[in-house]
Amino acid sequence: MIRRKSESGFTLVELLVVIAIIGLLIGMLLPAVQAAREAARRMSCGNNLKQLGLALQSYHSARSQFPAGYLSLPTSDGTGPSDARIDPVTWDAAPGWGWSAQLLPYLEQSNLAAVIDQAQPIWHPEHVAAIGSTIELFLCPSVSGDRDPFAVTDEPGNPIVIGGREIIVGRSHYVASHGQESCWGECGASTTGEVFTNIYDSSTEVVVINGDVSRVADGPFFRNSKTRMRDITDGSSNTIFLGEHSSALSEKTWVGVIPGAFTHPNFSSPENGADAAATLTLVHAGPSGGELDITGFPIIHPINFPTYHVGQMYSEHPGGGQVGMGDGSVRFVSDDINLILFAELSSIDEGEVIEEF
């Protein structure tokens, strides 16, 4: 009698069924694991914003005002000493230190602050090492974009070279709010007038600036801003001070503003493009300069608005992003927050009655 040897092992179908079941189980489990990990990253990011908010409060306690959006030699005619490097278009100038650089002593970064002379420009040779520092507090763990220092670029995208050196600056994933209007680019110098847009009726008003951005800016941070708590008549808990901006969209820095620099988008939408130096550290909610859509409604771009301007907030947390309020609290703002409400939250003293969000 011939005994047939029995075959052992799996058939292809059995193998594929097993793989499919395993895949299905992983597919069911993975979203939960990823969600838990993202929740932890979001909490860490929120903690960063909280620390920045507390530092702002400490700064205000010490100096009776919040730090300037960025420091720039004041000029009312676009002229000044040559070493101030006054940008002929924006009138941005030395020293350029941004709100976050001014906060360093209040962020347990006293050693770094000690090697920075804020009376000297960012690009001073003694600052080379300091401005290229990576500070973890300024980095959101959910960001998929770069975390390393980067070279500041001009409008065509070439690195800016001063004194034979490229300006390499430490990165930040957090930005400060300029308010509704974006008074940078040629607006920052406007001698003919900047258009201020009313978000309720789309009416416009022309305001002559002559380099004084405070005449148009309605947010807490702008060039040479000196906002005090008492200026925030809309209420500090109703006013957005800080927000996120992932480097997946564009490069931001904790250092400040280099005159003549431009921020470039890392991906393109039909509407985004390079924007002026102030967007290295500031963003706005819109509208700006009379921008209206085809129905005549002001263009407001809250966090993650799908035009993806380099001058707006942008977060990679699912469903929205986090903002730091004027009272130091941190709130999560949905992608689909009411446009008008977001604009209202961005101004410090427009007198709006803010709804819950």
Place this chain on the structure above:
Amino acid sequence: MHPSRFAGVFVCCAISVLSGCSRYDKVSPAAYEYSKALYSVCNCHDETRLSNLALHIDTAETESKLTGREADWLHDIVATAQAGEWQEATQDARQLMEAQVEGM
């Protein structure tokens, strides 16, 4: 089913699930402007502007500023909003705008 055919079906299913699918495609600058306005209108639940915008879209379609497919997409979003589904319409307008992003 023959094992090789079964494997083929399995691979095709896996690829289609992993690749995902986008409801919208690239549109003209004019259609993009309308989608942006639609996002704003739906976000604000503004019925008056929605009616005006629907007329704008009709006119643009008549004047051949929009292709039939673009007009259909925009009309669908308008219809969703008119049905009171503001949230869904807002999401649709967002998806249409996001479909225009390159390199994200």
